[in-house]
Amino acid sequence: MTESVSAARPPQGANGAPLPDVIAVDGPAASGKGTIAAGVARALELHYLDSGSLYRLVALKALRTGVAFDDEPALAILAAGLDVRFDDGAITLDGADATAAIRQEDVSAGASRVAVHGSVRRALIERQRAFRRPPGLVADGRDMGTVVFPDARIKVFVTASAEERARRRHKQLIAKGISITMDGLLRDIRERDARDTGRAAAPLKPAPDAVLLDTTNLTIDEAIARVLALYRAAVDRTNAEDPKA
């Protein structure tokens, strides 16, 4: 991991007041970015956005209402009108708990398919930016550092080999009593990677100023510690350059 994060001045909102800090954590499926981002948010007592849950909610709603994953105009309307609430890790869709439903494998595959549509992505942008509230936000996804929060204080791009990611997902599913083969999981992960990376709208790629964090041989706690160290270094650098910032 390189330690060269630029010390940008805190970005300012329309009224000139500094905007709350964002820590952007992007990366491919099952890289550990969600667990890392949630751990960093807990450690720093910041808000947390799991942006993938929004694409999952659009896919779930599409499945429930019979909208096809390639019907971009209808999906964009669903995305703009999502009736969703986030409370401390619990997600409510149309007034009913959807926390577990959005993690099902058919919804995971659907989320990756609805996410290729530019108008669906645009419909979700302001909803994501609304999570940026004091004292700050840790946001995880695919385009947090490139599109949604290009002025994030630090950007981390989490990677791990496809085999290691399949192994982690396998362990999680087995713990939940779901039986699935490693071969099938590896194939799904590679297909999702190809779709997320190859799409025209906001493809999965590190921002030019992102720090790469390969977690293949790191524990979650080690990965969280590295992000915390990067953030503290960036804040210290800004304070040293401009004590009033």
Ligand code: DC
């Ligand atoms: O992070 P996740 O696995 O819950 O995301 C589900 C899908 O949503 C993933 O296949 C790609 C898409 N996604 C996206 O395109 N942009 C984001 N910021 C987050 C997720």
